[in-house]
Amino acid sequence: MWPWGHAAVGYLLYTAYRRSRFDLRPHGVPVVALAAGTQLPDLIDKPLAWQFAVLPNGRSFGHSLLVAAALLVVLWAVAERLDAHESAVAFGIGYVGHLFGDALYPALAGDFYYVGFLGWPLIPAIEYNLATGGFLDHLFALDLGPLAVFELGLTVVAVGLWYRHGMPGLGVVVPGYDESIPEEQPKS
Template sequence: MQPIVHPVVGYLCYAVYARWADGEPPASTPAAVAIVAAAFPDLLDQPLYHVGVTPVGRTVGHSLLFAIPLVAIVWLVARRHGRERLGVAVAIGYGSHIAADVPWHVLAGDYHELGFLLWPVTYMPEYSGVKPLGTVPGLGLEATTLWLEAVIFVAGLALWWHDGRPGLERVRP
């Protein structure tokens, strides 16, 4: 999944949770936390890759061997400080990132690219890029994962806007 789509997916997932748990759109702070947590694996892995510390752009931050302990620690600290909802937001945001990176590889049959899930125990090859999903009947156009990601991105932004843009006041001066 393209890095710009992950925060939107994180928001969508947290918004579903907030509506289920509270019956209303997400509060601002946990929404912002979920959005940042959803971006975190790429914010960690891409710089490591670009400066040559790791061999590919999906390693440490995308590995369940790193993610699960990190999320558990954050949740325990948040719980200890009476901010469990922030721990939940981190778990949902971070988890949505990793979960959203899996389907494209499965649909394309590129199972070997799922090595990021247990990196460094498993090998992670260079990401092969956009995956084909099929051909649009009658038009001869090839539909790719980018099309579906564009729909997810627009739908997520529309929901976030409809919800009053929670989290935005956290970045305004």
């Protein structure tokens, strides 16, 4: 999955969580934490594999469920001290959503070997037949087939929903932006 696909899936999952649990829309700092969670596995693995050859491939350390579990336990402990539970939940939804987003296509195709990254290092690193190089090399090799169109469609839906929600999180990263749309009241 591409970065925009991960962000879209994360926002849609988090929106569903907020609506089903609290009947509220996403807001502020947790949306920024969500965005970070949706991208962190690739920000760890891609440079360390593609640029520095420290990791075996672009889906290993940061894409491992074992690493994710350890990271989320530590993050929850920090959130307890900072009273930042909602941000920790949002980050976790984004991070785990990223991992399952990457596993979705091979799982649906029945190529379970390519889902093995979830068990790294207990499961050996996958041998990918991909072009070498950095992000731009991979971007220019993008196949605009049905999967890419599906991800772009998800992205359009997620961006439309984010806009409808008042662009939550933007006020955290853009000084002076006011995202003070009144929050819905929870159901009684």
